[in-house]
Amino acid sequence: MRPARALIDLAALRHNYRLARELGGRKALAVVKADAYGHGAVRCAQALEGEADGFAVACIEEALELREAGVRAPILLLEGFFEADELALIDAHDLWCVVQAEWQIDAIERARPGKPFTLWLKLDSGMHRLGLAASDYRASLQHLQALPHVREVVAMTHFARADELDCERTDEQRALFHQVCDELHLPASLSNSPALLGWPTAQGEWARPGLMLYGATPFAGPHPVADRLQPVMTVTSKVIGVRELAAGEPIGYGARFVTSRPSRIGVVAMGYADGYPQFAPNGTPVTIDGRPGALVGRVSMDMLTVDLTDHPAAGLGSEVELWGGQVSVSELALHSESSAYQLLCGLKRVPRSYIGE
Numbered sequence: 001m002r003p004a005r006a007l008i009d010l011a012a013l014r015h016n017y018r019l020a021r022e023l024g025g026r027k028a029l030a031v032v033k034a035d036a037y038g039h040g041a042v043r044c045a046q047a048l049e050g051e052a053d054g055f056a057v058a059c060i061e062e063a064l065e066l067r068e069a070g071v072r073a074p075i076l077l078l079e080g081f082f083e084a085d086e087l088a089l090i091d092a093h094d095l096w097c098v099v100q101a102e103w104q105i106d107a108i109e110r111a112r113p114g115k116p117f118t119l120w121l122k123l124d125s126g127m128h129r130l131g132l133a134a135s136d137y138r139a140s141l142q143h144l145q146a147l148p149h150v151r152e153v154v155a156m157t158h159f160a161r162a163d164e165l166d167c168e169r170t171d172e173q174r175a176l177f178h179q180v181c182d183e184l185h186l187p188a189s190l191s192n193s194p195a196l197l198g199w200p201t202a203q204g205e206w207a208r209p210g211l212m213l214y215g216a217t218p219f220a221g222p223h224p225v226a227d228r229l230q231p232v233m234t235v236t237s238k239v240i241g242v243r244e245l246a247a248g249e250p251i252g253y254g255a256r257f258v259t260s261r262p263s264r265i266g267v268v269a270m271g272y273a274d275g276y277p278q279f280a281p282n283g284t285p286v287t288i289d290g291r292p293g294a295l296v297g298r299v300s301m302d303m304l305t306v307d308l309t310d311h312p313a314a315g316l317g318s319e320v321e322l323w324g325g326q327v328s329v330s331e332l333a334l335h336s337e338s339s340a341y342q343l344l345c346g347l348k349r350v351p352r353s354y355i356g357e
């Protein structure tokens with residue numbers, strides 16, 4: 001069997017969730033969209049059930065997968081519904097729903113659910129992706145609150161630049177949110193992971209941590225709180241071939257690496273079809289049997305190459321960590337001009353196994 005593996009540590013996931021809730025101070029929805037950022041939504045939700053105040057997903061398909069697996073906690077649809085007929089399923093499966101546009105409010109008005117809806121009314125406080133404009137927010141809220149089939153409304157917004165700790169934009173967004181929402185006396189939800197970790201004054205009733213649950217920092221450098229996160233996913237594979245080469249020999253596609261000394265090169269079963277960044281440069285960190293090592297040569301679809309010259313004990317079957325407990329996914333992201341979000345969500349084809357249930 002191909003030796004590429006992803007080991008998911010569910011105890012680390014719970015540790016990170018507890019940290020998120022401690023930072024937010026109140027309740028936290030665990031964001032498990034995109035298959036829990038590549039970690040397996042059902043397994044992650046089950047590991048957090050009983051502990052998490054609820055979950056958040058991108059769409060009804062993701063919510064139904066959790067309900068079908070027996071997850072009974074609240075589940076929020078972060079983009080609401082895409083078509084009005086989803087409201088019947090939202091009702092039937094007792095889902096919470098973000099409302100981010102006028103047409104959704106009209107559809108909610110026309111719906112006749114068996115139970116009243118819990119809605120999260122989204123303010124566009126400056127990200128300019130989804131959400132109602134500040135000038136429309138109060139009227140939209142009144143419209144919803146006048147409907148007999150609306151039980152509760154939570155006021156929410158989303159930050160665009162909270163990972164930039166010296167950028168004023170988060171404070172501007174926060175100020176607009178408070179200006180519009182403070183007098184409305186609704187529970188509030190502002191924070192994603194970077195806001196929870198880096199903007200202690202930008203909290204509300206409900207936090208919405210995603211990335212930090214999986215143990216990755218959203219920041220480019222060290223951070224005293226983010227450094228308390230524990231990595232959840234460790235991706236490893238093995239050396240499946242070894243080449244002894246003289247100085248001056250090219251390796252792999254495009255000869256991007258040419259040996260500068262007599263070298264031993266290890267071929268590892270991991271490639272960009274697994275989600276490893278194709279253009280990770282020479283020198284990108286890996287570990288080889290637990291010791292720091294380096295990628296050399298261009299990453300192929302199913303394989304990549306590492307320098308074993310300074311690892312005399314390593315050879316066929318040696319374990320190579322691509323990211324995880326020793327090479328943080330954020331560090332790999334920095335090297336490869338990618339992001340921890342993209343790397344985690346982009347893992348494909350690699351069998352997952354779980355510890356720490």
Ligand SMILES: Cc1ncc(COP(=O)(O)O)c(C=O)c1O
Pocket residue numbers: 031078158191192193194208209210211212218
């Ligand atoms: C509306 C919303 N809230 C929360 C999150 C979680 O963000 P993060 O993974 O940065 O914690 C996301 C993620 O994209 C989101 O879209």
